[in-house]
Amino acid sequence: MERESMEFDVVIVGAGPSGLSAACRIMQLAQESEQEITVCVVEKGSEVGAHILSGAVLEPRALDELFPDWQSMGAPVNSKVTEDTFYFYTSQQSAIKLPGFAIPKPTHNDGNYIVSMGNVCRWLAEQAEGLGVEIYPGFTAAEILYHEDGSVKGIATGEMGVSAEGEQKDSFVPSMELHAKYTLFAEGCRGHLGKQLIEQFNLSEGKDPQHYGIGIKEIWEIPADQHEEGKVIHGIGWPLSESGSSGGAFLYHADNNQVYIGLITDLSYSNPHVSPYEEFQRWKHHPxxxxxxxxxxxxxxxxxxxxxxxxxxLPKMHFPGGLIIGCDAGTLNSVKIKGNHTAMKSGMIAAETIVAALQTESPASDLVDFETAMKNSWLHEELYTTRNFSGFMHKFGSLIGAAFVWIDQSIFGGKLPFTVHDTTPDHAALKPAAQCKKITYPKPDNTLSFDRLSSVFLSNTNHEEDQPCHLRLKDSTIPLAQNLPMYDEPAQRYCPAGVYEIVEDSDGKRFQINAQNCVHCKTCDIKDPAQNITWVTPEGFGGPNYPNM
Known part of the structure; x- marks a missing residue:
């Protein structure tokens, strides 16, 4: 069936901080130069912000540049950081509060704000639409389209109303092609199209493998006498140190008697018995x-x-026909544990590069000028001075690694005359289960700790049940034949939503995928030791519906 198509100057995949900042900046520059530019943003969530999850303490540097009057414009950025605390959790019952001088300088949060990035993105979308951007929530970018010369032509949206057997249902809606002079991929971490582009154009040549963490977050409403709006708490150590893992915890006192809490577990952990979800539940019980x-x-x-x-x-971010920006490429500042301001800046640099290209009579297909603009920006400076963080932490562990990070950041300003590399992909870090200590996690008390299914319920996750599974196995035999005997099938534990199970019945054992539970975190696509699981986009509107994350 020939698909209908629409033409734009720029198509942006993903209505997150980078994509929306790019859209806004393109239209600002178009107005300044009296240039007519058409911009379309597609977003797989049911609404803008539905799939946005971040801590988040926002450094407003990029926002200041994009909208200098954001405060008078009503941006949902209100809770200024008033106190910055850092703990080293030494055990299940104790912690040491570290003095300010013991914390690497870039991690201090003076002038930053505690925000819901979902709400910030909703506000950015309002500004973008006011500037003339077309935004289509509920539409997935399912396929990359190419010109005959191999350059990117645009994307095709996903079909809707297809049964699990691949048959068209009464609700069938065909896919549509969106063609553009330039396509920006801003899908967030481990974007499924970004992943294809990196491979297609060999964008990671000469680079370390990307490293990841899994962030698990909850919002709590707490008694007023326990609430201290503006207080920021970070910590490392227990419980991750007990399981031989690394990462860190956060607790942010937002407005309306709410706290945002979470635990980031580095996906470079080696013990396949580790469950990041259960580690988070344990941390909540620390005094x-x-x-x-x-x-x-x-x-x-x-x-x-x-x-x-x-x-x-960080891969090369430009290729013929477009750019990969924000967390789709990996622009997060890992020392600050902040990726929103850097994602926004990458989108703004992309916008400036594209508008300059569109002003020429013969726009170049490959936006090589982006690379120069990136290297001349404060974004590149931030990433350069924090380049050794992952290498230090992964090679030396949380305690010694943190000491090296402090020396690097607080004494040398991130300008040590050498670079520490980590060339082991996260999925290759697992050791055989028989060589590792088995971990028995406590049962949830349903007061501070909870099971996975009750948690997924709070994420408002939903998928149309009768649709093709969006979690694809390259080889369906690997979970039972390879991962189970070697690693006790770690998908049962690294997934924070109970998607993967080993089920045993009268017919024996089978590997069950509960795709309906998927919160689109992408951990399975990253951590599976055989790289056997590929996350592809489900039908539009599917997945979590986060109200204020």
Whole structure:
């Protein structure tokens, strides 16, 4: 069937911080130069913000540049950081509060804000639409389209109303092609099209493999006398140190008596018995965490992978016909544990490069000028000075690695005369289960800790049940024949939504995929030791529906 098509100057995949910042900046520059530019943004979530999950403490540097009057314009950026605390959790019951001088300088949060990035993105979308951008939520970018010369032509949206057997249902809606002079891929961490582009154009040649963490977050409403709006708490150590893992925890006091809490577990862990979800549940019982949550109510849950390899893992971001920007490429500053301001800046640089190209009589297909603009920006400077973070932490562990990071950042300003590389992909870090300590996690008490299914319920996750499974196995025999005997099938534990199960019945064991539960975190696509699971986009509108994450 020949698909209908629409033509734009720029198509942007993903209505997150990078994509929306790019859209806004393109239209600002178009107005300034009295140039007519058409921009379309496609977003797989049911609405803008539905799939946005971030801590988040926002550094407003990029926002200041994009909309200098954002405060008077009503941006949902209100809770200024008033206190910055860092703990080293030494055990299940104790913690050491570290003095300010012991924390690497870039991690201090003076002038930053505690925000819901979902709400910030909703606001950015309003500004973009006001500038003339067309935004289509509920439409997935399912396929990359190419010209005959191999350059990117645009994307095709996903079909809707197809049964699990591949047959068209009464609700069938065909896919549509969106053609553009330039296509920006801003899908967030481990974007499924970005992943294809990196391979297609060999964009990671000469780079370290990308490294990831899985961030699990909850929002709690707590008693007013336990709430300290503007207080920021970060910590490392227990419980991850006990399981031989690394990462860190956060607890942010937002407005309206709410706290945003979460745990990031580095996906470079080696023990296949580790469950990032259960580690997070354990951390909530630490006295320094529980004292804020006691008597409170959990109101939201979600999970998302983050790309934290930094500059050493950052692929070339330009290719014929477009750019990969934001966390789709991996622009997060891993020392600051912040990726929103860097994602926004990458989108703004992309916008400036594209508008300049469109002003020429014969726009270049490959936006090579982006690379120069990127290297001349504060974004590149940030990523350069934090390039050693992953190498230090992965090679030396949380305690010694953190000491090296402090020396690098606080004494040398990130300008040590050498670069530490980590060339082991996260999926290759697992050791055989027989060589590792088995971990028995406590049962949830349903007061501070909870099971996966009740958590998924709070994420408002939903998929049309009768549709093709969006979690594809390259070889259906690998989970039972290879991963189970070697690694005790770690998908049962690394997935924070209970998607993967080993089920045993009268017919024996089978590997079950509960795709309906998927919160689109992408951890399975990253951590599966055989690289056997590929996440592809489900029908539009599917997945979580985060209200304020």
């Amino acid at each position: 320094e965490t529980a004292k804020y949550l006691q008597g409170g109510t959990r109101i939201a849950y979600g999970a998302r992978a983050i790309a934290k390899g930094g500059l050493n893992s």
